[in-house]
Amino acid sequence: MSIDKTNIPRRDFLAGAAAGVAGASLLSAFPAGAQSAKTGTVRCWGEPGPYGGVAVAAMNEWAQKNAPGLKFEIETIPWDGVYVKLMTDLAAQRPPSLISVESPIAMQLMAEGLLVSLDDVVDKIGRNRIADGVKWEYWGSWKGKQYVLPAHHQPHLLLVRMDIAKELGLKDPDTWDWNDLLAAARTISQKKPDMAGFTMALGRNLCTDYHFSALLHSAGGRMFDAANKFQVVFDSPQTVEALTFVKELRPYMPKGAVEYSFLQVVDAHVTGKTAMSFYWGRTLGRAAEENKAVFQATEAFNHARHPKTGRRHNWNDFQGWCIPIRNNPFIDEAKAALVYYQTSKDWLIKYSHSLVPNVAPTYKDVLDAPELRNHPIFQAKPRTVQTYFKDSLAHSSSSANELLQGVNPLAGIVHGRSVLAQTVQKVVIDNMAPAEAAKWGARELEAIRRDNMRLLG
Numbered sequence: 001m002s003i004d005k006t007n008i009p010r011r012d013f014l015a016g017a018a019a020g021v022a023g024a025s026l027l028s029a030f031p032a033g034a035q036s037a038k039t040g041t042v043r044c045w046g047e048p049g050p051y052g053g054v055a056v057a058a059m060n061e062w063a064q065k066n067a068p069g070l071k072f073e074i075e076t077i078p079w080d081g082v083y084v085k086l087m088t089d090l091a092a093q094r095p096p097s098l099i100s101v102e103s104p105i106a107m108q109l110m111a112e113g114l115l116v117s118l119d120d121v122v123d124k125i126g127r128n129r130i131a132d133g134v135k136w137e138y139w140g141s142w143k144g145k146q147y148v149l150p151a152h153h154q155p156h157l158l159l160v161r162m163d164i165a166k167e168l169g170l171k172d173p174d175t176w177d178w179n180d181l182l183a184a185a186r187t188i189s190q191k192k193p194d195m196a197g198f199t200m201a202l203g204r205n206l207c208t209d210y211h212f213s214a215l216l217h218s219a220g221g222r223m224f225d226a227a228n229k230f231q232v233v234f235d236s237p238q239t240v241e242a243l244t245f246v247k248e249l250r251p252y253m254p255k256g257a258v259e260y261s262f263l264q265v266v267d268a269h270v271t272g273k274t275a276m277s278f279y280w281g282r283t284l285g286r287a288a289e290e291n292k293a294v295f296q297a298t299e300a301f302n303h304a305r306h307p308k309t310g311r312r313h314n315w316n317d318f319q320g321w322c323i324p325i326r327n328n329p330f331i332d333e334a335k336a337a338l339v340y341y342q343t344s345k346d347w348l349i350k351y352s353h354s355l356v357p358n359v360a361p362t363y364k365d366v367l368d369a370p371e372l373r374n375h376p377i378f379q380a381k382p383r384t385v386q387t388y389f390k391d392s393l394a395h396s397s398s399s400a401n402e403l404l405q406g407v408n409p410l411a412g413i414v415h416g417r418s419v420l421a422q423t424v425q426k427v428v429i430d431n432m433a434p435a436e437a438a439k440w441g442a443r444e445l446e447a448i449r450r451d452n453m454r455l456l457g
Contacts, residue, residue: 039069043096050354058341097330103400104411110147111409111455116323133393139320148320150362155314155392163297176304185252197252199274205261208421215242217313217397226406235442243434281358316396357388409455
């Protein structure tokens with residue numbers, strides 16, 4: 001199809017994609033025909049992005065039929081501000097009734113005892129619907145109870161300008177290991193002097209934390225050992241390998257990469273200033289709207305393999321919905337509305353369509369639905385979208401569940417202090433030896449563990 005058709009404003013998806021939501025199955029906490037008599041606004045927190053608005057629209061459809069005195073309302077809050085604001089709003093006895101948040105903070109809230117158990121909701125949604133290759137616990141379970149429902153998963157992958165790769169005779173990026181990625185970045189920088197070979201975030205921020213986590217996990221390293229009372233294991237040869245690799249890549253990145261965060265990495269790729277980058281699906285959405293040539297040329301791949309471990313981990317955010325337990329007058333209504341929207345294939349497709357390929361579906365019936373493919377980006381780049389949606393799952397990891405070996409309630413605190421990003425900057429700015437930087441990071445992690453033992457059960 002013509003690439004011009006990809007330039008569809010996101011508001012059009014909110015209004016018109018995946019029509020037919022009225023037939024959603026009503027499997028709720030309320031008996032058939034019963035209604036909630038409560039009135040007021042059900043506050044829902046969500047990160048910046050159109051998908052939270054889609055979910056809330058579904059919940060309001062439930063409310064129109066079952067709680068006409070209620071209105072669900074989205075409030076946009078960056079995830080790293082959720083914990084502090086929740087503490088403030090709890091103190092004011094005005095907490096939100098629903099939160100959609102990235103997994104590191106969800107795990108912390110869960111371990112703090114601040115969330116409602118949702119096992120009854122999971123049963124109504126259908127435990128056997130979860131996508132192959134993932135488990136409910138990836139979104140948030142603690143001490144045998146589920147506290148977080150899937151909203152989506154979103155991995156960052158290796159984005160490659162295939163026009164540049166083909167022009168320079170580079171191998172298929174899907175076959176690369178770290179040495180191949182480094183060689184490709186070097187070749188591009190040497191033969192395309194106006195273009196960076198590779199871009200990742202190196203600033204003191206979350207994006208750097210997430211990008212580095214993927215390299216750390218591919219090397220087989222971790223911050224904590226979840227099976228051993230979360231002992232710190234960061235001072236390791238694997239951490240040194242990952243830091244050394246970043247240092248080796250640094251000459252082929254933009255000069256300003258040491259200040260880059262999320263937006264700057266996207267801008268570098270969309271504006272044609274880099275041939276390769278680590279990023280989530282938002283880059284393709286931006287390119288489809290702003291630079292069709294870059295969109296046409298860019299494909300996503302699972303990350304290059306570590307030469308020894310063979311691992312090619314991404315940082316996959318298993319983002320979910322959770323319900324605060326304290327001073328929350330709308331727990332039953334929030335549960336019922338979540339069941340309504342999460343048992344509607346049409347609403348879930350509309351949710352994913354609001355930001356393709358950034359927010360990937362989590363249920364098999366949605367992932368396999370032919371209607372999911374009725375989106376211009378999916379039709380233009382089916383292999384890349386499938387890599388984000390399905391093929392990435394086998395390589396998932398995150399700071400909130402390192403190597404998928406156990407939920408980590410300390411991850412949100414680690415990110416709040418930018419420990420991983422600071423460790424990277426010790427190497428790329430301060431020129432500290434990677435082994436010494438690993439020791440510095442380990443000491444910071446030890447302090448976090450010592451100060452937050454209450455979260456570890």
